[in-house]
Amino acid sequence: MFTIKGKTGDWEVVVGLETHIEVLSKSKLFSGASADYNPTVAPNTQVSMVDVAMPGMLPVLNEYCVEQAIKFGLGINAEIAHNSRFARKQYFYPDLPQGYQITQATGEPAVVNNGWIEIMSDDGKPKKILIERAHMEQDAAKNKHDMHPAKSFVDFNRTGVMLLEIVTALDTKNPENNSYITSPDEAERYLRQIREIARALGISKANMEEGSMRADVNVSVRPVGAKYFNERCEIKNMVSFKFIKTAIEYEAKRQIEILENGGQIDRCTMRFNQGDGTTTVQRSKEDALDYRYFPDPDLLPLIITDEQIERIRKTMPELPAATRTRYIEKFGLPEYDAARLTETVDISHWFDAAVGGKAERAKGVANWMISELFAHPENYDITNEKSGIVDGMRIITPSDLAELVDMVAASEINGKQAKDIFIKMLDGEDGTPRAIADKFGMKQITDTGAIEQIIDEVIANNPGQVEQYKSGKVGLLGFFVGNVMKASGGKANPAIVNELIKKKLG
Numbered sequence: 001m002f003t004i005k006g007k008t009g010d011w012e013v014v015v016g017l018e019t020h021i022e023v024l025s026k027s028k029l030f031s032g033a034s035a036d037y038n039p040t041v042a043p044n045t046q047v048s049m050v051d052v053a054m055p056g057m058l059p060v061l062n063e064y065c066v067e068q069a070i071k072f073g074l075g076i077n078a079e080i081a082h083n084s085r086f087a088r089k090q091y092f093y094p095d096l097p098q099g100y101q102i103t104q105a106t107g108e109p110a111v112v113n114n115g116w117i118e119i120m121s122d123d124g125k126p127k128k129i130l131i132e133r134a135h136m137e138q139d140a141a142k143n144k145h146d147m148h149p150a151k152s153f154v155d156f157n158r159t160g161v162m163l164l165e166i167v168t169a170l171d172t173k174n175p176e177n178n179s180y181i182t183s184p185d186e187a188e189r190y191l192r193q194i195r196e197i198a199r200a201l202g203i204s205k206a207n208m209e210e211g212s213m214r215a216d217v218n219v220s221v222r223p224v225g226a227k228y229f230n231e232r233c234e235i236k237n238m239v240s241f242k243f244i245k246t247a248i249e250y251e252a253k254r255q256i257e258i259l260e261n262g263g264q265i266d267r268c269t270m271r272f273n274q275g276d277g278t279t280t281v282q283r284s285k286e287d288a289l290d291y292r293y294f295p296d297p298d299l300l301p302l303i304i305t306d307e308q309i310e311r312i313r314k315t316m317p318e319l320p321a322a323t324r325t326r327y328i329e330k331f332g333l334p335e336y337d338a339a340r341l342t343e344t345v346d347i348s349h350w351f352d353a354a355v356g357g358k359a360e361r362a363k364g365v366a367n368w369m370i371s372e373l374f375a376h377p378e379n380y381d382i383t384n385e386k387s388g389i390v391d392g393m394r395i396i397t398p399s400d401l402a403e404l405v406d407m408v409a410a411s412e413i414n415g416k417q418a419k420d421i422f423i424k425m426l427d428g429e430d431g432t433p434r435a436i437a438d439k440f441g442m443k444q445i446t447d448t449g450a451i452e453q454i455i456d457e458v459i460a461n462n463p464g465q466v467e468q469y470k471s472g473k474v475g476l477l478g479f480f481v482g483n484v485m486k487a488s489g490g491k492a493n494p495a496i497v498n499e500l501i502k503k504k505l506g
């Protein structure tokens, strides 16, 4: 359990997250303009009259976007509302030409409600994190303040692109129901899960560096064991796991100090200072009332039918949690391996491609990936599109690794030779592992006659050690195996060598 030591005792932290993910769609949530706003696109070229709120222009809901929201809802075990609506959230800012954001109002059903995902808790046990809602809303434009010393510019390409805002729940009526985030690490694990679910579903890149995933972080503290929640503060628009963790810890300590000195926490929005990792008060938190939410009169209620939900349910791919279970149950992998191999959807796809449905190959592939391949990210293409030599780098493909594992399993080569082949590939040797083995004569010697001959030589050359072994120093077995392996040029099958030496030495 994550706790912070204060003057008066130990404190725990409660974290709520509002995560925005940018949803992939050809066009925007309420207009036909392209939703591709990436930095290479010229500013203000993907903007429709609707996006910039020209008088008389009406929003038209993009059905594809609605489907993505439903997909996400199903991916987090949530209820899909059959009837929800869009509201206007009023505020003034240059990046918001309408003067309001079209969103789904707090306190009303969103398109997605009451979901949960499972993360690994700090105690190493699975923990359910409740998700109150996920709602659809518009993204704002991008203000540019760094192009002119005295002027600011606005790029409206991003205006109206769909965001899905995912809000964790705090079961205030059941504070003992420990189904919320209680540490910086859990916050990171939760966000990574959300990211992987979104990616597995193909609904968002959910990339923090690119800004397609942003989190508002709510932090409160309470004495360890307390059965109530204290007031919280919010740190907005965080785009790095590292900063989020730093901010949570700093903000928690700030609040503890206030409470321990007899003060109270006022709800407010905090600014995170990247330079020194501190948080400072930015403004007192605006109330929902200040936004004057009201149903958008230009949009009909969002009606979703059971048929629609079922149709989408049928297209759902396997999600990371299910992949993990499959690796453990069908492939017999340890939990650690399963967790490493499902860190991203690309990794699990690569792994599955190498395993090719052959359970007996799984552990071998897992070992190579986790202990060797992950250490050489430049030597494989996680999207599995490249192969051969690319930019002077030998790209190791899933089928290369599968072949290597199979060759060892079939005793064509031993472990040492497999490692040598692997190193040759890292060094830029082209061709499949089998071709490399052929080229360098790396065939394992399994012929017992040939191995016996080598053993006889080694025994004849080491009479002293033979004497010691026979008088009970069985630890010398390794000495003989090593020498036989060496004499065979590393080609002998170690299992056969072991067996034969034991037999010969009695």
Ligand code: MN
Binding pocket: 020, 137, 165
């Ligand atoms: Mn929002």
